[in-house]
Amino acid sequence: MGASESSLSSSQKMTDEITTVTERSEALDPILEKLKSLKITRPILTSTPKEEGSLNDILVRKASSSSALATVNPNVLLELISIYRDWQDGKVQQISMKQEEIENKIEVADALAIKLLQRLNYSVSAMKTSSQHLSEVHSLQVEIGELKGRLTQRSDRAHHLS
Secondary structure: OOOOOOOOOOOOOOOOOOOOOOOOOOOOOHHHHHHHHOOOOOOOEEEOOOOOOOHHHHHHOOOOOOOOOEEEOHHHHHHHHHHHHHHHHHHHHHHHHHHHHHHHHHHHHHHHHHHHHHHHHHHHHHHHHHHHHHHHHHHHHHHHHHHHHHHHHHHHHHHHHO
């Protein structure tokens, strides 16, 4: 049933138990690992260097209209795609771990709900039994009163005869 298991007793006992086992990962922060693994790479676009003499030339230069000046390096593009795929796989693992944790919490909540329902049913049956016993008390009180009256009469007769 996953990383969480619950044990429910079938008989009505006063001691109820629910045992939950949860596995936690002790891995390092994945974002920190990614930051540590970063390295400087070659630029994606390679172009023939232009002569840019002044700061104004650099700031005001316009993008070239021809694609012959800039080409995408296939190795860098492949590396970017593999980094994206690794990131995507990491996200899938995170989502599946969170989903498993949620499923475990749902299982625990279900087990607790079942246990509470069992306790409620036990309490209802105990109250019904107590109610039946209390309804019989009045008739027993009347009967005891009658027997007490008879005993008193006989006791009085016995005193008169002696």
